[in-house]
Amino acid sequence: MKYLALPLILLLSACSSTNNLSSSYFMKDMLDTAPKSDADVRHPEWGYPSKRLTTGVQSPAMYRTPSMDHTPTQARPNAAPASRGVNSDSLQNFLLQNGVDYEVLPGNHIMVKLKNTVRFDTGSSTVKSESRHWLDIIGRYLSSQPDVNVVIDGHSDSTGTTAFNDGLSVRRANAVKQQLIRNHVNKNAIFTRGYGENVPTCTNATTAGKACNRRVELVFIVSDS
Structure with a gap:
């Protein structure tokens, strides 16, 4: 049984690493393309909730x-x-x-x-x-x-x-x-x-x-x- 558990642990560890890498990649991409601050948007306040x-x-x-x-x-x-x-x-x-x-x-x-x-x-x-x-x-x-x-x-x-x-x-x-x-x-x-x-x-x-x-x-x- 222990011989089956070891590959399973390695597999789950690899999936976790892949997910973290994928998440980091997409987060980096979003941060690179999104405005860094209000200064990057000409009129950011136009998008605020209406009153x-x-x-x-x-x-x-x-x-x-x-x-x-x-x-x-x-x-x-x-x-x-x-x-x-x-x-x-x-x-x-x-x-x-x-x-x-x-x-x-x-x-x-x-x-x-x-x-x-x-x-x-x-x-x-x-x-x-x-x-x-x-x-x-x-x-x-x-x-x-x-x-x-x-x-x-x-x-x-x-x-x-x-x-x-x-x-x-x-x-x-x-x-x-x-x-x-x-x-x-x-x-x-x-x-x-x-x-x-x-x-x-x-x-x-x-x-x-x-x-x-x-x-x-x-x-x-x-x-x-």
């Missing part, structure tokens, strides 16, 4: 909705106060005064998402004229707000191939970025992403629905400082 913000805008789900998909109107002198922070107050009051629909998103940072979206023709990455006007207004304002980062998300409808739409959504996001830069917004404060046809907000079964999905969305992330 809901309070706001002075009295409407459901923290929406400000004077109307949907319209060109900004004349300034409104009696705009409601916005949420905490001087920069956030300034941004939200600016949007209110210019009739730009927005919502405040929950999160570790103050994030303001525009409900007005930048529009495009089928297959095109040229910003439509009705969107260009209010985008220029926003760009001129953001040029004086160094503590506001801009996240630009490009989207497409389902016309064309998936590969084409992926690239088109990126070009649309970049077109909006370039327009903001022309209005002197700091290019290092602008981040672009393309989602292709994967995140529709309307049906792609109708002409109107496809027009709705040909869009760029903007989110402003405001510094707490």
